[in-house]
Amino acid sequence: MNELLENLVKSNKKLTKKGEVASYIPALENANKDDLGICLADLDGNFYTAGDYNKKFTIQSISKTVTLMLAIMDNGEKEVFKKVGMEPTGDAFNSIIKLETTMPSKPLNPMINAGAIVISSLIKGKNKDDKFNRLLDFVRKITRNQNININKEVYLSEKRTGDRNRAMAYFMRDVGIIKGDVEDILDLYFKQCSLEVNCVDIANIGLFLANEGVVPETNEVLANKYITRLVKTFMITCGMYNGSGEFAINVGIPAKSGVGGGILASIPNNMGIGVYGPSLDEKGNSIGGYGILKELSEEKNLSIF
Amino acid sequence: MNELLENLVKSNKKLTKKGEVASYIPALENANKDDLGICLADLDGNFYTAGDYNKKFTIQSISKTVTLMLAIMDNGEKEVFKKVGMEPTGDAFNSIIKLETTMPSKPLNPMINAGAIVISSLIKGKNKDDKFNRLLDFVRKITRNQNININKEVYLSEKRTGDRNRAMAYFMRDVGIIKGDVEDILDLYFKQCSLEVNCVDIANIGLFLANEGVVPETNEVLANKYITRLVKTFMITCGMYNGSGEFAINVGIPAKSGVGGGILASIPNNMGIGVYGPSLDEKGNSIGGYGILKELSEEKNLSIF
Amino acid sequence: MNELLENLVKSNKKLTKKGEVASYIPALENANKDDLGICLADLDGNFYTAGDYNKKFTIQSISKTVTLMLAIMDNGEKEVFKKVGMEPTGDAFNSIIKLETTMPSKPLNPMINAGAIVISSLIKGKNKDDKFNRLLDFVRKITRNQNININKEVYLSEKRTGDRNRAMAYFMRDVGIIKGDVEDILDLYFKQCSLEVNCVDIANIGLFLANEGVVPETNEVLANKYITRLVKTFMITCGMYNGSGEFAINVGIPAKSGVGGGILASIPNNMGIGVYGPSLDEKGNSIGGYGILKELSEEKNLSIF
């Protein structure tokens, strides 16, 4: 398997030239465009790695899968889906239009920014710090990595330039979907996006989802079958931005990407995968990571369809 | 299994009172609101049935899965997806907005009406009748039922009242996505929607998809793994109208519904299911059929996630 | 005055190079790009002309002002505005979006295509020919020109390529705003757009509006103060496509343009103006005609504001 992964990294390296590193904040722009790495973790406890699998990157939108689980456990599924929908959307991840045209107004799903901000607003805690610490603790347990922390430079950049997210948050407070201090809610959102991880961490999240909410080895139960299945479903229907449908067809694996260059993938009852490659295609997905997952899925017949 | 199915039909019968039979054409309005039936066909050749499994109904939007396969085999995947996208949409199945706002203009996917009309326009044939006959032949082979035919009353009703579809077709001809005589293209579309089937026929389509394009028993190869997988993926991401995301979460099975009351479901490498119940929920999906599939999925652990 | 007009034609001639002749149908494409002419008719019976004032061109969207008057007289204001609104729109003249998003669905005003098609559908007559003949008769009386007729080549071209208009018409029949045979309604619409006129004819329409519905000289009363004022108001708020607001600010005269290159202008209780210049700006308004009207308004202080 290690050899297969090495080959996949090698054969997809050329794709990285065709993409672009995210440029909306300086910290991301400095990434190494041709980095490419993968970690695959299966339920038997095996870890396979190749390429730049231990390089650090910010988790960005991949965090939406984790906060969704926590918000459901904090509030119950019913409360959560009163405020955010379950349907994919043909609009951009940062589009504000449907908030105005959907009645009653609520974001279509928790994977677009508006929906993810709602989810962040539902994380419980005594105060802003407590909320973040609960999230951080949850991520550390899932990944079995106590060293995960935020990248301060990225966090501050996100905060400084996050006006589109502010626009959505204020719109949603205006129509009553979110309550409380908008800057506090966004602060948690910017922090969750700035969590620094590597491919192994992401593979562990995928493994946790594949294992239906039980952390392998520690056997700690942090979520349940229903919640982890729900997350994997959202990954298929809306995990890869406006390329989700195409990815589902071409790869057939539940996956969630982030503009930091990571992709989280999870094969139900089988394995978790973390891929990293900061060169993005025009939809915001890691171009090399997409290629690796496509070939891996074909090679190992991993499609769920 | 037969007993389980009988129980599912019984326990979901009450749901039929909460829905409404489609009313946009008289022929559909006359359906028996509390009809409910199911047929399940597995790859071992077993057929299980319960309730009104042999009542006839029109296939409606379920036909979109069949024409998609034929259009891809007629034109190649590349040509087809130049003219229709692969992405789910948060808009209604008959919405025309995205045709104007998407550049270059093309329907987001083949499961919404605009996309399905494009697909119908791509079916090859010497003339209008030849095109329909090729489609009919394809359906009859997949279902192993030579008696399938159109319901003339429904067909004529669809034709008479299909102005929204005409609007979309003319818009698409204006921007160059479809070519040829619009009424001829729509005639094929209305005919495909008016094909009369029962739960066994639908289960057979599901079985064909589960079996990756090979007709069981006859072993005739009518499609391939890639095409049938693609269809199942579209069923998950956009098969149940604006309730696709929720259905994927709650049921987790590739499915396609029609306003005639049918639902086609396919469990990869396992089985095909046809359900019929003309009482629809507010999204246009069979309300009793949805309930049956949900319980069946839980009972037999059929979710692909 | 004749000298002033000659100078205006001369000084604005250079603008014609910056625009483009309408190209969606061949007949329009053949127009002489640097043609430019004007006719000004005042209530004292004076006619002033300059440049290509007697070249023929098709009236196109300018006809919307005339059919609106006829439809109101045929049906009453109340009936007409049940089916079309009175408000300007920020969308394109051929946009279909608002038909789907406005509830109850009706075109925002009679100057955009959808609204004008509704208006055409309201013209009374025993049959399709009778309706057109009534309209033709009305136009001939207003212009005091019995020779006005349709340009067959343009009419047939419009009919052949009018799919966007068909899309809107079928959409509107689907939601119940228009009734009857869509092709018949569009036939009248395409014919009204294909009426062939020159600057003198257009100036006479403007004079008729300025004179509150009374034909000068013949003193025939064909409309009334309220209707002609209503038309002039629509000309200010939505007469110049997506440049209506800017034109109102820069010129301040009620005006309606057509892609044939004509502009109709009317100064209340004062004069009517017809301008012709087939070179269009990016909004579809005669670029030279706009320039002439702007300078003329400044020179003679014609703004109504």
Add this chain to the structure above:
Amino acid sequence: MNELLENLVKSNKKLTKKGEVASYIPALENANKDDLGICLADLDGNFYTAGDYNKKFTIQSISKTVTLMLAIMDNGEKEVFKKVGMEPTGDAFNSIIKLETTMPSKPLNPMINAGAIVISSLIKGKNKDDKFNRLLDFVRKITRNQNININKEVYLSEKRTGDRNRAMAYFMRDVGIIKGDVEDILDLYFKQCSLEVNCVDIANIGLFLANEGVVPETNEVLANKYITRLVKTFMITCGMYNGSGEFAINVGIPAKSGVGGGILASIPNNMGIGVYGPSLDEKGNSIGGYGILKELSEEKNLSIF
């Protein structure tokens, strides 16, 4: 004239029962629903009044006319209209959709909230207070009323509940239309809306516009012909929210309304009118004020069309 105005107030009093007082902030909700008053000021120096002409109310959106003039004088017309358009819109005054769909993104006109916020951001001054004081000074000079000030309660309410405006402002900062501290810009916007005036003040603004930028009596020149004409044009095309087109047809006078219940009207080279009646129709315009202006326009033939 005083008698005519008295009669108009009396005859339109019954309309106030059909409307509703603005309820989005408590301070507005406390207004007297059946208040109705008018002041008419002509260029000969006459002032005519009737009803509750001296009751105070907050100027709200009427302020958009004043800030527009100041912003143009501060920045030049060219700079201002780089950032805001000149076209009317069929969307609601607080709609955010067009900001996302228009490319390059800019509000369609300065009379909708997004456009007015841009305009406020362009008012010059050393700091936030200086900017407001310059605006206040401008308003006081135009109205010849040194006692005009903000209603603190309304101002604080607006600030507390202005999340929709915040959403638009952050969106616009994200796309680069506005620069600087959003809360500071909105503070000026909320303050300008909270200026407390009566019908006489509003009539004076109308008179100033009618007099082309010269304050009567003092003869102070505060604006010019072009700018005041531009404002009157915007009042016709977009001054009465989504009822602008209908008002232009029915009344034919440049007018701008505010949800405080005021309407500013200006007859070019003739007179200014201020009307007050806090009972609003469903579009947000004073229902009694609309009625008075309609009858007055008919009686005195004031339509500009």
